[in-house]
Structure formats: structure tokens, C-alpha cells
Amino acid sequence: MKEECGVFGAFVQGELETKVFEIAKTVLFHLQHRGQEAAGIVISDGKRLKQHKGIGLVQGVFANGENYKGQIAIGHVRYSTRGRSDLLHAQPLIAEYLGHEIAIAHNGQLDNADEIRKNFEKQGTIFITRSDTEIFLHVLTRNLRKPPIEWSAKEIGEIFSKEISGSYSLAIATANKLMIFRDPKGYRPLFYSKVDDNYFFASEDSALKIITPEEIDIKEVEQGSYFEISKETIEKGKFSESKNSAHCFFEFVYFARPDSNIFGHSVHVIREELGKLLAKEKPVEADIVVPVMDSGFSASLGYSKQSKIPLELGLVRNHWVGRTFIKPQQSIRQQSVKNKLHPIERVIKNNRVVLVDDSLVRGTTMKEIVNMVRLAGAREVHVAIASPPVKYPCYWGIDIPTSEELVASNKTIEEIKNEIGCDSLAYVSLKGIKELLGDEYEKFCLHCFNGRKK
Ligand code: SF4
Incomplete structure (x- = not known):
């Protein structure tokens, strides 16, 4: 696809x-x-x-x-x-x-x-x-x-x-x-x-x-x-x-630029709200919130505001490397992860870290990031994903892989947690998104999360 x-x-x-x-x-x-x-x-x-x-x-x-x-x-x-x-x-x-x-x-x-x-x-x-x-x-x-x-x-x-x-x-x-x-x-x-x-x-x-x-x-x-x-x-x-509208919710989650206003909403504000929702729905005890830059930044800001856990720059992104998700081959994708993010040990060491990212698609990137943060001295690594589990492929223009490659399509949250090696794993619920969007919920395509074609 x-x-x-x-x-x-x-x-x-x-x-x-x-x-x-x-x-x-x-x-x-x-x-x-x-x-x-x-x-x-x-x-x-x-x-x-x-x-x-x-x-x-x-x-x-x-x-x-x-x-x-x-x-x-x-x-x-x-x-x-x-x-x-x-x-x-x-x-x-x-x-x-x-x-x-x-x-x-x-x-x-x-x-x-x-x-x-x-x-x-x-x-x-x-x-x-x-x-x-x-x-x-x-x-x-x-x-x-x-x-x-x-x-x-x-x-x-x-x-x-x-x-x-x-x-x-x-x-x-x-x-x-x-x-x-x-x-x-x-x-x-x-x-x-x-x-x-x-x-x-x-x-x-x-x-x-x-x-x-x-x-x-x-x-x-x-x-x-x-x-x-x-x-x-x-x-x-x-x-x-x-x-019948089917605005792609994944544009909010990942694709669009945070300073864009699409489908009548600020992309940054929606991402921030998703982060708040995550902290409300699945709170954890931690010392710092670290965004997976850049796409996890707005959600981590919301998470930090809601949880009162300080936001810290624990991972720096090399902006000269392309976006991980939108690389066509898995081999190129994995290589990009290593080149893309670098931990700041002084920030991470001895802390319980909440890593906030926009989505979890294959899980391979997050596994490497969790490992990277542990090697930088984190006491605990909690992963918070500012969208629901991606379970179904997309047929309308986003490169979400086949069901077999989607980590959430055939594994439980506990199994995914074990696979990526974090201490806890949380997603935003579809119920939470429904409340966030209110009457507008029906105008969105969320097929990759809920399997409903519009
Ligand atoms: S399936 Fe997901 S990625 Fe595809 S259009 Fe719908 S919301 Fe967007």
C-alpha cells in the first residue's frame, strides 16, 4: 500500500x-x-x-x-x-x-x-x-x-x-x-x-x-x-x-505540520489534547516527560501539563535525516532510527522517563528508542502513545503496512510492551477521541484504529 x-x-x-x-x-x-x-x-x-x-x-x-x-x-x-x-x-x-x-x-x-x-x-x-x-x-x-x-x-x-x-x-x-x-x-x-x-x-x-x-x-x-x-x-x-465526511485522523496524529489548521482544527492543539487525554486516562508515576522528537512534541507538552511531570529534552533529533515512518523499506527505516535520535544522558540518567510518541506502527523504532534511553541511564521507561493502537491497514493514502506488519494487529498491549522492552505502555482510547471530537467524531476516518470503513 x-x-x-x-x-x-x-x-x-x-x-x-x-x-x-x-x-x-x-x-x-x-x-x-x-x-x-x-x-x-x-x-x-x-x-x-x-x-x-x-x-x-x-x-x-x-x-x-x-x-x-x-x-x-x-x-x-x-x-x-x-x-x-x-x-x-x-x-x-x-x-x-x-x-x-x-x-x-x-x-x-x-x-x-x-x-x-x-x-x-x-x-x-x-x-x-x-x-x-x-x-x-x-x-x-x-x-x-x-x-x-x-x-x-x-x-x-x-x-x-x-x-x-x-x-x-x-x-x-x-x-x-x-x-x-x-x-x-x-x-x-x-x-x-x-x-x-x-x-x-x-x-x-x-x-x-x-x-x-x-x-x-x-x-x-x-x-x-x-x-x-x-x-x-x-x-x-x-x-x-x-x-459523508472521512477526514483522515492520522493527519492530526502524524502527517500534517503542527502549525497547520486542517479539518477546522489546529494540528498542534489536537496533538496537545491527545497528550492530555493520555495522561488522564493512563497516568504513571515518573520524573520526566521526554518527547520523541519531532512528531511527539505537541502531545508530550499536553501530557506534561496534565500530569504536572516536567517536560525535558531527553532526545535530540538530527533534522538532516528524513522522517522514519515515511521511508519505503524496512532496512532503510531501521538505519534511519539510529541516525535520527540521540539521548542526552545528563537529562535521562537515574530518572523514571515517560517517552511520548504520536503513534506505534511496527514497533521497531520504539524498541530501539527504549533501548537507547535505558542505555542512557533511565531507571524506568514508560511509553505513552498519543493515538489508539494501529490495527488495520489504510487504503486512502497513508503508508500503514499490512496487518501482519502492524504490531497491534495481532498482539496484546502486554505483548507489545514486552516486545519493545518498556516498563509500561499506554495508548489513547477511541472513547477518549470520541469525547474529544464530540459531534465531529463521525466526520473522521479512524479506520486504521477501529476498522470501520466510511
Ligand atoms: S485509515 Fe487511518 S490513515 Fe487511512 S485515511 Fe483513515 S485514518 Fe487516515
């Missing part, structure tokens, strides 16, 4: 046409936490699409001063969930149909991708990639037998609502227009800002803040809605009236 990414889109006019590539690069840099395997930008100069993409981090991919001018830009940072981690699968993908180009950048994952792919293959269609993203293009060309410059976002939305199921925050560029779509259940976040006559779209509002003046609102793209922006038209509409 695979695809957690960040997308960007822009339609600009006048002087900004010379700066749009730079703007795209800046926004992608601020979406880097959503994908570190590849990055790419496509610019339309009104006639042709020009592209630069590569494997690696944004700064590396665009290190040679590439700079294309144009009115339309789309961009992408990728973490593969479906499809290989190579340049062919780096996005945006560009294709040509009836003599006209189309580029597409996608955050999400389709749950009927295999079925659609099989049907196309039966009819003789060849796929270039294993990515879900290519499926959008085949579905569109089958339905819209005309050049992409004549496609409208309204008709595309209608096709999606009939044929595509799953999560997608999508940016599409043709030579003459930018089109943006967010799936009917709003699994992944997507935002926009309008600055004079310029429109900017990005997966998280924190990335748009960099290019949007403070007095201008950054708004959420409504679920099931589209934008079509060209020289001639600015059209915005709904292609689905579904009232």
Missing part, C-alpha cells in the same frame, strides 16, 4: 508569471514533510507544459536554478504508497492526448484502482506506471474523447463521482487551465488563497501562509468540489453533494 504526498497549484497573472516557478518551489519546500522521495513542478506558458522533476528533497531536485515562466503551475512532493520509488513515478505525471498535453499531481489513493486497472487492461490499455494517478488519465480519456484543452472541471468532476472512489486532492494543468479537485469525503486536506487575481492551492495552509499576505484568508477547498481557472474563466463548483 502506498501514497502520502503534497500537492500545489497556482494560476498567476502579470509580474508573478516570472516568479511562479520560484513560488512553487517555496510551497513544495514547506510541504516537504509530506513526501521526501521525489519532487516536481510543471509550468504552462500558455502553449506547452514544461517540467522539472527528480528524486530526492525539494532543495536537491531544484538545485540547478531551473526557472520557467507561465501562468499555471502545479507541483508535487512524493512519498510512494502505490508504485515504485523512481523517477518514472515522480509527479506531476505528463501525458499527451489528441495532440495536447495534460499534467496531474495527486495526493491520495483510490480504493477501486485495482478494479479499474484490470478492466482497462482487459480492453488492451497499457499502463506506464503502477501509480493510481495514471488511472485518472485513462478514465478521463475514455470518457472525454476530445483534446485536454477542451476538458472542463465540471465534466471531470461528474466523471470522478461516477467512476472513482477513494481519496484525492488533485491538481491538473493543461496548456490553458488549472483544475483542482478534492474528493467527496475530504480524506486529505487541501487549501487555497486568492491574492489579487492570483490563486494558490496547497495540501496544508501552513505552506500557503508563506506566500499569502497575513490579511488574506486561507480557505479549505470544500470536499467534493472543483476549481477551474483560466484567462477566460474562474469557476468553482460542487461535483458531489455527499454529506
